[in-house]
Amino acid sequence: MKNRIKDVLKEKGITQKELAEKIGMTEVGLSKAINGNTTNSTVSKIAKALNVSNEDLIVREKVLKAKYGSDKTPLHLGSLELPCYVLEDGTRVFSGRGVQSALGASPNSSGTWLSKFVNSKAIVMCLHPETLDKLNNPIKFERPSSSGSQSNTYGYEVTLLIDLCNAIIDADRSRELSINETYVKNANIIIRSVAKVGIVALVDEVTGYNKDKNRAKDELQQFLANFMSQEASRWVKTFDDNFFEMIYKMRGWSWTITSQRPGIVGTWINDIVYERLAPQVFTELKKKNPKNENGNRPYRYHQFLSEEIGHPRLREHISGVMAIGRISNNNWPTFMHNLDKAYPKQYQQLDFDFVPYEEITK
Structure with a gap:
């Protein structure tokens, strides 16, 4: 679970080393817990040591609902398909599985394929740290008309796909590390397709044509x-x-x-x-x-x-x-x-x- 332990430590003027000694953990172990997925047990120990409640340390994740979009109405980019959604706060996202498929991952790949790929040496070298952080923290949301165990899924803000495709192309150009040819080919398809659609959208916006689309x-x-x-x-x-x-x-x-x-x-x-x-x-x-x-x-x-x-x-x-x-x-x-x-x-x-x-x- 996500936490705000770092923030509470700053508020109380306590270092991670001091906290680690209080709860009987190594400093390295505590750092991993703070920056990773903290367990309930660890949160309870830290809360007791800091004299706060568990709730003061936990970041409750809000699950946004997709107001528009469906896996049955994907975005077509060349020969590729990407299920896309607009969330209730206006965020545009691609589904995680959709991004994997568009890049060329095997249909049998697990849901963790993308995380492993973006953290590979060749790609990490070509990604801005902020972009990498967002790719490592997908947005949890609820799809329309879905229920049960499949009601929630994970997606990525749509512009991150462009950043990732650029990183793939840059990594391939560097020739320092090998990149799968399929990933490079699909990244180029996505970049070129989006460029064509993007220039049309920009012209529509500045000319005011988009305002007349509904009337048309x-x-x-x-x-x-x-x-x-x-x-x-x-x-x-x-x-x-x-x-x-x-x-x-x-x-x-x-x-x-x-x-x-x-x-x-x-x-x-x-x-x-x-x-x-x-x-x-x-x-x-x-x-x-x-x-x-x-x-x-x-x-x-x-x-x-x-x-x-x-x-x-x-x-x-x-x-x-x-x-x-x-x-x-x-x-x-x-x-x-x-x-x-x-x-x-x-x-x-x-x-x-x-x-x-x-x-x-x-």
């Missing part, structure tokens, strides 16, 4: 509500056979199999049409039309577009795509090049969370 999100939700129906409408034939014939001709397929429309055409339609209609429309369509237990989507995406805005925009887009196909002389690469110029893909998610290509092709 509300407007986007209203736009999507107008663009889409809440439920699937009756299916009607929206894509004319000429549309599929155009695609088949550009891909060198026979027109006689147009009516079969193999699954790959669904991927092309997503690419050519739904990802280019408007911002976030494709993401919202996937949410409204999730895959069933068989891995299939039960409706056509266009069944969720509103009659007032969504369908007219879709028909207009298809007409434009057909025109681009004609001027591209049925050449697929030329067609896609012209399509990107006329109808560039719209951002489908905010906060750097893009739709994986693998998800689109499922």
Whole structure:
């Protein structure tokens, strides 16, 4: 347990050597007890010798609650994931296990791996003493929706990860001591990713754009509500056979199999049409039309577009795509090049969370 024995000794004008003699301990043993985890027995002896209560010597640890965040919504830095939380006092923290994993520790590593790593000779040499002290004293907090023995966990103030990554990179550059290549690679990924995100955040702040983010999100939700129906409408034939014939001709397929429309055409339609209609429309369509237990989507995406805005925009887009196909002389690469110029893909998610290509092709 944490203690304030040093402070009490100063208040009473007693040295550690004098206290050690009073309670029958060596000075080295007492120093370890004061600077480490003191036992209840030792605290009682010291309290009696100093004529104070045990409570006067013990620092009761307050367990903060995480108000925001979850291990299911990690921060993505390149290919790495870090569960992150904002505590009730505003402190931003990464989970200890998350930091270990992001740096490249084995999934089977114990919870003490990080402590051993930051106190290794190569890393200690590159860390400021104050940073090292904070890394050796993680913040205990309670995660949202957790209970029982798993209710409390430990985390680190988020900027400490940057300090640690810089120490890893500096240690590797010194070449005096060997650093695992995985740790160095991941440290570089984290530093570069944070730099990109950080510069965007700084620009947002100084320009005042961040103040408008909530308003922009509300407007986007209203736009999507107008663009889409809440439920699937009756299916009607929206894509004319000429549309599929155009695609088949550009891909060198026979027109006689147009009516079969193999699954790959669904991927092309997503690419050519739904990802280019408007911002976030494709993401919202996937949410409204999730895959069933068989891995299939039960409706056509266009069944969720509103009659007032969504369908007219879709028909207009298809007409434009057909025109681009004609001027591209049925050449697929030329067609896609012209399509990107006329109808560039719209951002489908905010906060750097893009739709994986693998998800689109499922």
